[in-house]
Each structure stands twice: as structure tokens, then as C-alpha cells.
Amino acid sequence: MSTDPSADKGPDLAQGVAAESLADGAMLSGHVGDDAVLLARRGDEFFAIGAECTHYHGPLADGLMVGDTVRCPWHHACFSLRTGEALRAPALAPVDCWTTERREGKVIVLGKAASPQATRAASPAAAPQKIVIVGGGAAGFAAAEMLRRLRYAGSLVMLSDDDAPPVDRPNLSKDSLAGSAPEDWLPLRADDFYTEQAIDLRLKTRVVGLDTRARELELGDGSKLAYDRLLLATGAEPVRLDIPGIDLPHVHSLRTLADCRAIIARAATARRAVVMGASFIGLEVAASLRTRGIEVHVVAPDKRPMERVLGPALGDFVRRLHEEHGVVFHLDDTASAIDAQQVTLHGGARIAADLVVVGVGVRPRLALAEQAGLAIDRGVTVDAYLETSAPGVFAAGDIARWPDPHSGAAIRVEHWVVAQRQGQTAARNMLGHRERFNAVPFFWSQHYDVQINYVGHAESWDEIAIDGDIAGRDCTLRYQRGGRVLALASIYRDAESLMAEAAMEREVAPAGTGEP
Numbered sequence: 267m268s269t270d271p272s273a274d275k276g277p278d279l280a281q282g283v284a285a286e287s288l289a290d291g292a293m294l295s296g297h298v299g300d301d302a303v304l305l306a307r308r309g310d311e312f313f314a315i316g317a318e319c320t321h322y323h324g325p326l327a328d329g330l331m332v333g334d335t336v337r338c339p340w341h342h343a344c345f346s347l348r349t350g351e352a353l354r355a356p357a358l359a360p361v362d363c364w365t366t367e368r369r370e371g372k373v374i375v376l377g378k379a380a381s382p383q384a385t386r387a388a389s390p391a392a393a394p395q396k397i398v399i400v401g402g403g404a405a406g407f408a409a410a411e412m413l414r415r416l417r418y419a420g421s422l423v424m425l426s427d428d429d430a431p432p433v434d435r436p437n438l439s440k441d442s443l444a445g446s447a448p449e450d451w452l453p454l455r456a457d458d459f460y461t462e463q464a465i466d467l468r469l470k471t472r473v474v475g476l477d478t479r480a481r482e483l484e485l486g487d488g489s490k491l492a493y494d495r496l497l498l499a500t501g502a503e504p505v506r507l508d509i510p511g512i513d514l515p516h517v518h519s520l521r522t523l524a525d526c527r528a529i530i531a532r533a534a535t536a537r538r539a540v541v542m543g544a545s546f547i548g549l550e551v552a553a554s555l556r557t558r559g560i561e562v563h564v565v566a567p568d569k570r571p572m573e574r575v576l577g578p579a580l581g582d583f584v585r586r587l588h589e590e591h592g593v594v595f596h597l598d599d600t601a602s603a604i605d606a607q608q609v610t611l612h613g614g615a616r617i618a619a620d621l622v623v624v625g626v627g628v629r630p631r632l633a634l635a636e637q638a639g640l641a642i643d644r645g646v647t648v649d650a651y652l653e654t655s656a657p658g659v660f661a662a663g664d665i666a667r668w669p670d671p672h673s674g675a676a677i678r679v680e681h682w683v684v685a686q687r688q689g690q691t692a693a694r695n696m697l698g699h700r701e702r703f704n705a706v707p708f709f710w711s712q713h714y715d716v717q718i719n720y721v722g723h724a725e726s727w728d729e730i731a732i733d734g735d736i737a738g739r740d741c742t743l744r745y746q747r748g749g750r751v752l753a754l755a756s757i758y759r760d761a762e763s764l765m766a767e768a769a770m771e772r773e774v775a776p777a778g779t780g781e782p
């Protein structure tokens with residue numbers, strides 16, 4: 267996903283545009299020299315910031331202005347129009363910010379302004395001395411990055427039992443696996459980031475014990491590590507099927523960079539793959555393997571793919587989409603055994619396969635929290651500030667069950683953006699900010715050229731109101747209970763998805779500007 271470099275660059279904003287040509291609340295994409303610049307108007311104020319999102323170059327001019335922020339149309343990152351700061355994940359890096367001037371009826375974009383980081387005050391002296399993060403994934407990385415962004419100057423240790431530094435995990439089942447993205451896209455930051463930011467990232471380091479009274483962790487080598495504030499962000503791990511053949515070398519699951527590399531290595535010679543599970547990850551894997559020209563069979567117990575989350579109509583669409591790309595479904599069935607040549611199903615079918623990917627769901631990694639005696643309820647129970655039952659210990663990401671003000675229920679989700687945003691909120695709260703986590707849940711899933719965006723959270727509904735044409739890939743589906751919209755899924759309707767998110771935010775914080 268990138269903008270076409272040959273596309274019209276829009277007006278030269280250094281020459282200025284008529285102020286009256288930009289209505290209140292409107293945005294315009296133009297350029298200053300070679301830089302793509304977004305000009306936005308709010309009342310009598312004009313803002314100019316970089317026009318491309320720093321996540322995957324989404325065109326901000328196609329996004330939504332909310333107060334003095336702009337939301338990216340693709341995965342809902344949020345930038346400050348005043349400073350360019352990436353206020354909400356998935357974007358973590360700021361866009362440039364430019365100064366503007368009004369002269370003779372025109373608004374003119376002048377030079378670049380100072381970065382938000384350069385003008386930020388240091389975190390207070392009362393900040394904790396030692397912060398430890400367990401987990402080098404979405405939540406852990408976003409927390410560490412935010413702590414340093416907030417100019418937290420104390421000791422910061424990030425422990426991960428993975429052997430790779432934090433990576434863009436969603437990409438592992440998409441462009442990376444399809445072979446359309448080089449591996450250097452994957453790290454969330456280059457290695458020297460951790461040294462420069464004084465983040466003591468310790469890979470291949472497993473945490474085996476937590477003593478919340480002593481405020482101390484025990485590491486796999488028996489050593490101890492003290493903390494003043496702790497963030498648990500241990501994520502989830504793939505569910506393991508207990509069937510004969512599951513340990514064969516051509517059978518894989520997908521969570522880590524190492525898993526992705528192993529599947530790619532096997533895919534180089536594989537001709538027929540069986541994907542077990544018609545979940546988001548399973549079907550993204552199916553799409554990526556089809557892009558590599560491999561024959562793909564999907565085996566799943568469901569009647570329709572993704573029906574439990576997206577409902578029957580979108581489930582049928584997803585099935586047809588994959589079938590159009592040559593995927594063969596074996597639904598309402600499960601595997602009973604795997605051998606070197608084939609997968610046998612309970613229904614009796616035998617499917618030849620020299621590659622098997624198991625994507626039957628994940629379970630949160632709760633062992634540490636359980637051992638420490640933290641309150642657990644199908645996840646680590648946290649309060650609105652993401653603090654666990656042990657003072658000073660926070661939890662974020664796939665393990666955290668938090669009181670979601672939108673659904674009114676305590677929920678746990680497995681979404682990249684939610685994990686990152688929780689990491690960011692936890693970082694602020696570890697520094698004493700007392701920020702409630704009230705972001706609207708958001709996820710996206712990519713299948714070939716179709717991206718499904720989903721805002722809100724609906725575990726059940728009594729009606730799905732469909733607007734537009736699902737087969738024509740131009741639709742929104744509203745998941746409603748008692749007439750209230752709990753969630754909205756959309757295809758190629760980014761503006762509506764953003765507006766629904768903003769409306770859900772207003773229900774909880776009517777006076778908010780969009781700034782967290």
C-alpha cells in the first residue's frame with residue numbers, strides 16, 4: 267500500500283492558496299518542494315503537516331479531521347494537526363509539521379516547525395526509577411516507545427523470550443508471507459533505536475516468576491530483576507492441536523518471525539498446503555500462499571469462515587473471495603491426523619499436503635500473572651487505567667481484560683492496534699498520568715486486494731444492517747443490539763469507518779477533541 271509517486275502532487279502550498287477556498291473542517295493535499303503536505307482548516311486556524319501516514323503511507327487527506335487531529339483512513343492512526351505527533355497507534359513516528367502564514371487573502375506554508383519531541387518537558391522527578399516491561403510485542407514496544415517519547419529518564423528494561431526484536435506482527439501473514447514485502451519492513455525499529463533510547467532490550471529472556479510484594483521478577487537463568495512499575499504484555503500463543511502428526515516438520519503455526527521464516531522456507535518447494543482454521547490469520551495465510559502459487563485447502567469446523575465475528579453475509583463473501591482465488595474449503599470438518607503426505611479429516615477425506623499451517627486460534631499467555639496471584643478472568647483483569655489487582659503492575663494487549671466503556675462489558679480482544687494503544691496508555695499511567703483506556707477497539711484484516719475494517723466490539727447482535735453492495739466490495743455492516751450500533755465492518759468505506767469510530771468515542775466522552 268503506497269501512494270502513486272506519479273500522481274498529481276496538488277497545489278504548491280509554498281505559493282499559497284486562497285484561504286476562502288478551504289472551508290472550515292476541510293483538508294487539502296498539496297506539496298512544498300518535494301514534500302507532500304496536508305493543509306487543514308479549523309475555524310480561522312490553518313495547519314500544515316506531512317500528508318502521508320508514517321505507518322504505511324496512508325493518504326491523510328482521505329482521512330477524518332476530529333478537532334485538531336486527523337485520523338488515517340487505512341488503520342485509524344491519529345496525528346496532531348498542531349505538532350504532527352502520532353497521538354495514537356498504529357503510527358508511532360510523527361509527521362513533519364509546517365508553519366503557516368496568512369497574507370493578502372492567501373494561506374502560505376512556510377518552513378518546517380520544531381519536532382514535538384524537541385519542545386516536550388521532561389517527565390517529573392517523581393517518576394519511578396525502574397520500569398520493566400515483560401513482552402517485546404505490540405503492547406510492550408508501544409509502551410517503551412511512549413515512555414521515552416514522554417522523556418521518562420529512568421531505567422527501562424524490556425524482556426522478551428522471542429529471539430527477534432519487536433516486529434510488525436500483522437505483516438507476518440500478509441505481504442511478508444506472500445513474498446511482496448522485504449524482510450527489512452518487519453522490525454518496528456532498527457536495532458540502534460534501542461541503544462539510542464537507552465531501552466535495555468533483552469531477547470531470548472524468559473520471565474518465570476513474579477513476586478509483587480518484593481516487586482521482583484525471576485528470569486529463566488535464576489537471576490532476579492527489581493522494578494518500581496511493571497507492564498505485563500506477554501501476548502498470546504497459538505492453540506496446539508492434539509492430533510497425530512502435529513509435530514511433523516512440515517506442520518507450522520504462525521506467531522513469530524521465526525515461524526514466518528520457517529513457512530516461507532517450506533513454501534519454496536511446497537505444492538499443496540492445508541490451512542487448518544478459517545480464522546483471520548488462517549485465511550490471510552491461505553491468501554498469501556495462493557499468491558505464491560501454492561494449491562491451498564482450508565479445513566475448519568465452522569459452517570462459514572469468520573461468521574462468529576462478521577456474520578453470515580460477510581462470511582459468505584470471504585468464502586467466495588477465496589474460492590475465486592482458487593482456495594478449496596472443507597468446512598464443517600476437522601483434521602484427525604497428519605502424515606508426511608496428507609491430512610486426514612474426521613469426515614473421511616484425505617487431502618494431499620506437503621505444507622500444513624495450523625491457525626486455530628490463540629490463547630493468552632497468563633502463566634506469569636496466574637503464578638503471581640493476580641486477579642484473572644479469562645485474561646488478566648485490569649481497571650480502567652490498565653492496572654492489575656497488584657498496585658504498580660499493569661497489563662496490556664492480548665492478555666488484558668479491561669472495562670470497555672463502549673460495550674459496558676469487561677472485554678479482551680486480540681487486535682494489534684488495541685494492544686499498541688493499551689501499551690501507550692499503560693506507559694502514561696506508569697508515569698502517574700491516570701488516563702482511562704477508552705479507545706474504541708479497531709482491527710483490520712487483508713485478503714488479496716480486499717481490506718476489512720472493523721470498529722467497536724460485538725460479541726453478539728440481534729441485527730446486522732447492511733448498507734451497499736458486499737459482492738461489489740463497497741459496503742458497511744452495522745452490528746446492532748436493541749437498535750444500538752455496537753460495531754461496524756466496512757469494505758472500501760474508510761470515511762464511514764472513521765466517522766463511526768468518532769461517533770462511538772463521542773458517546774463516551776462527548777466533549778473530547780479526539781486527543782487521548
Ligand SMILES: Cc1cc2nc3c(=O)[nH]c(=O)nc-3n(C[C@H](O)[C@H](O)[C@H](O)COP(=O)(O)OP(=O)(O)OC[C@H]3O[C@@H](n4cnc5c(N)ncnc54)[C@H](O)[C@@H]3O)c2cc1C
Pocket residue numbers: 400401402403404405406425426427428435436437438439471472473474499500501502520521522547631634662663664665679680681682683685686708709710711712
Ligand atoms: C500472523 C498474525 C497476523 C495478525 N494480523 C493482525 C491484523 O491484521 N490486525 C490485527 O488487529 N491484529 C492482528 N494480529 C494480532 C496482533 O498481532 C496481536 O493482537 C498483538 O500482537 C498483541 O500484542 P501483545 O503485545 O499483546 O502480544 P505479542 O505481540 O504477542 O507480544 C508478546 C511478547 O511477550 C513475549 N513473552 C511472552 N511471555 C513471556 C515471558 N514469560 N517472558 C518473556 N517474554 C515473554 C513474547 O515473546 C512476545 O515478545 C495478528 C497476529 C498474528 C500472529
Ligand code: FES
Pocket residue numbers: 319320321322323324338339340341342343356357
Ligand atoms: S497507513 Fe495510516 S494507520 Fe496504517
